Each structure stands twice: as structure tokens, then as C-alpha cells.
Amino acid sequence: MTATLGLQRELGTVHGGASGPTLLVLAGIHGNEPAGVAAVQRVLSALRPVAQHLRGDVVALAGNLPALAEGRRFLARDLNRGWLPQSLATLQAQAPATDSPEDAQQRELLARFDEVVRTARGPVVFVDLHTSSADGPPFLCLADTIDNRDLGLATGVPIILGIEETIDGASLEWFSSRGIVAIAVEGGRHQHPDTVGNHEAVLWLVLGHLGMVGEPLLQRDLHRGHLRRATAGVPPIVEIAHRHAITAADRFVMAAGWNNFQPVRKGDLLAHDKDGEIRAGYACRMLLPLYQALGDDGYFLARPVARFWLGVARWLRRLRFDCVVTWLPGVRRDPHDALTILANPIVARWFVTEIFHLLGFRRLRQRDGKLAFSRRWSRPENARLGRQ
Ligand SMILES: [Zn+2]
Numbered sequence: 001m002t003a004t005l006g007l008q009r010e011l012g013t014v015h016g017g018a019s020g021p022t023l024l025v026l027a028g029i030h031g032n033e034p035a036g037v038a039a040v041q042r043v044l045s046a047l048r049p050v051a052q053h054l055r056g057d058v059v060a061l062a063g064n065l066p067a068l069a070e071g072r073r074f075l076a077r078d079l080n081r082g083w084l085p086q087s088l089a090t091l092q093a094q095a096p097a098t099d100s101p102e103d104a105q106q107r108e109l110l111a112r113f114d115e116v117v118r119t120a121r122g123p124v125v126f127v128d129l130h131t132s133s134a135d136g137p138p139f140l141c142l143a144d145t146i147d148n149r150d151l152g153l154a155t156g157v158p159i160i161l162g163i164e165e166t167i168d169g170a171s172l173e174w175f176s177s178r179g180i181v182a183i184a185v186e187g188g189r190h191q192h193p194d195t196v197g198n199h200e201a202v203l204w205l206v207l208g209h210l211g212m213v214g215e216p217l218l219q220r221d222l223h224r225g226h227l228r229r230a231t232a233g234v235p236p237i238v239e240i241a242h243r244h245a246i247t248a249a250d251r252f253v254m255a256a257g258w259n260n261f262q263p264v265r266k267g268d269l270l271a272h273d274k275d276g277e278i279r280a281g282y283a284c285r286m287l288l289p290l291y292q293a294l295g296d297d298g299y300f301l302a303r304p305v306a307r308f309w310l311g312v313a314r315w316l317r318r319l320r321f322d323c324v325v326t327w328l329p330g331v332r333r334d335p336h337d338a339l340t341i342l343a344n345p346i347v348a349r350w351f352v353t354e355i356f357h358l359l360g361f362r363r364l365r366q367r368d369g370k371l372a373f374s375r376r377w378s379r380p381e382n383a384r385l386g387r388q
Pocket of ligand 1: 029030033129130131
């Protein structure tokens with residue numbers, strides 16, 4: 001593991017000559033993932049001399065400073081968990097003297113996130129840079145709002161839908177729940193020589209999509225070409241079909257040789273644990289196989305989403321089809337929260353998650369035996385993103 005010594009929280013801020021969106025970049029929320037730090041530093045260096053031509057502001061923060069200094073994913077707990085309101089309330093109520101290293105990091109990051117959102121001159125866009133322990137092309141994780149998806153598609157990098165529903169409280173959630181466009185970028189394997197360049201290309205294409213920089217600085221074709229080569233043969237959009245959660249007691253060991261997006265056939269050997277072999281139950285694609293010591297996700301399985309269905313989804317949302325969804329059997333609006341829909345999985349079993357995803361809802365945790373779904377519409381101030 002490569003340690004990243006002497007980093008400050010503030011990787012840099014560039015204030016543009018004209019007002020516009022604020023791009024907030026977080027790098028190294030996992031301490032063994034320094035490639036994102038290097039990538040955003042390159043982008044900041046290129047922007048500084050030409051700041052007068054930047055529309056809006058770029059703010060870049062380092063994530064887990066003590067873990068970056070040791071080149072470890074985390075010291076006491078995963079800093080990319082615990083961003084849901086309940087966990088944050090527990091953190092705020094706790095005496096700072098009893099903070100774990102990650103508790104203290106989270107307090108500092110929260111204060112900065114709040115400040116950036118409060119002082120932004122325009123809409124905020126959040127980009128969280130990651131790398132993984134397996135080889136494979138770069139990809140994006142995002143909540144399936146139309147703005148998030150437009151931003152993701154503008155990079156040409158494959159999109160994974162639904163990962164935020166399987167991971168409890170990633171930092172993306174803090175932004176998504178405030179109606180802020182938010183994507184996580186997996187740039188490639190931690191130490192692969194192309195990974196920093198993949199992150200850098202995504203950041204430039206995001207800046208271009210948001211109208212914050214133009215040619216010749218942007219070099220859109222160069223970055224598009226780079227990412228097209230890096231992602232050749234990968235479906236443009238996949239959704240998570242399964243998360244294999246693990247604990248230390250499982251003695252989980254991933255089978256050798258799996259890469260991100262590698263096709264999986266039914267019956268393929270995926271891993272071993274204390275109960276023996278784990279084999280695939282159906283054909284799909286491999287995502288984020290665990291080849292490092294720390295982590296609570298063994299692997300994910302994903303399946304391609306046809307563009308046709310994404311078009312249908314956009315059309316249904318335009319028609320505000322969600323207004324009639326409560327007419328379906330076993331489905332009703334939460335009496336305490338107009339933006340949440342409750343579905344009885346016994347009555348409404350065959351359509352539940354698929355239809356709600358199409359309508360732009362995201363699944364929340366089960367509540368009293370019911371499935372809860374929340375509205376994903378963006379706030380109005382972010383509505384103009386991705387339209388220029
Ligand atoms: Zn990560």
C-alpha cells in the first residue's frame with residue numbers, strides 16, 4: 001500500500017471568473033485510494049492559471065487523512081458509511097473526546113460539506129473518487145435521478161444503478177438526500193498506471209457537461225477517447241442484482257481471477273467461506289470483488305439495463321405517473337411523509353422494486369414488514385444542471 005503523507009483536508013479551491021455551479025470533489029475517503037487525490041490535484045493545477053475562464057467554483061477535499069497517511073482503507077471504521085441522519089445524530093450527540101479516528105474525520109468533513117453547500121454561488125455537484133482492489137474498467141455509482149444519470153452518461157463511463165440501496169449510508173447519500181447531484185467514480189485498480197488518468201478524464205468531462213469550462217481547455221475528444229478505450233466491451237448501464245455482505249466470522253475469501261464487469265455464468269465459483277464454496281445462481285456480471293483485507297462487501301453481481309427501459313422511465317416520470325401508483329393493490333402513501341410510499345410485499349410482490357425504480361423512487365429500508373420507497377426528484381435549483 002502507498003502511504004500519502006502530509007496531506008491537508010483542503011486539496012485546493014479555484015474560484016472562477018464567472019458564477020456557475022460548484023463542483024465539490026472528495027478524494028481518498030478510503031485511505032488506500034490515493035489515485036483520486038493525484039487526479040484532482042492535476043485538474044486544479046491546470047485550472048489555477050486560467051481561473052478567469054472557469055464558470056463557477058471547484059472545491060477539492062481529502063477524505064480520511066490518518067488512513068491516507070498509513071495507506072489503509074480505514075483505521076477504526078469505514079468512513080464511507082454512517083452518513084444517514086440517524087448515524088449522524090448519534091455522532092453529534094457523542095462527546096468528541098471519545099471519537100474514533102473516523103468519527104473525528106466525519107465531523108470535519110460534515111462541517112466542510114455544510115459550508116460548501118451554504119456558500120455556493122450556484123447549484124452544487126458532488127463527485128466522490130474511489131479505486132478498487134480488482135482490475136477492470138472505470139465506472140460510476142449513482143442514485144438514479146435524471147440529473148445524476150445525465151451527468152453520468154456525459155462521461156461515457158458505465159453506470160451502476162442501485163448500489164446506494166445496498167450500501168448503508170455512503171457519503172453520496174448525504175448529498176442525494178439534499179437534492180444535490182452526486183456521483184461516485186471508481187477509477188480502476190488502486191495502483192494501476194491508468195487509474196489517475198481515468199479519474200482526471202471523468203473530472204474534465206463533468207466540468208464540460210456542467211458548462212464550467214469550454215474548449216480548448218476541456219479537450220473533450222481526448223478525454224472521451226481515453227475513457228472509450230478504457231471501457232470497451234462493457235454495457236453502458238447495469239443495475240445491482242445482489243450484494244454479498246460479509247463479516248469477519250464468515251472467513252470469506254474471493255476466488256482468484258475475478259475482474260470488474262467480468263461476465264459470470266451460472267455455477268461459476270465466486271468465493272469460499274466457512275460454509276464452503278459460493279457459486280453463481282444465475283448469469284450476470286461481477287462487480288467489486290474483494291481482494292483486500294478490509295471491507296464488508298464480498299462482491300456485487302450486476303445485470304445490464306436496456307436503454308429502452310431507461311427511456312420508458314424518463315417518459316413515465318415526465319407524465320408524473322407516480323401520482324397514480326398508490327392506486328395499485330397493496331400500495332399506499334406514508335401517512336407521516338408525503339414523499340414516501342409504502343408497499344405491502346405480500347400483496348404487491350410482482351412489480352414492487354422494478355416499477356418503483358422506473359418511476360424514479362428509491363428503496364429505503366423495510367419498515368414494519370412493508371417496503372418503503374422514497375421520491376427522488378431533484379430540488380428546483382438543480383433543475384438546470386445538464387441542460388446547457
Ligand atoms: Zn473506495
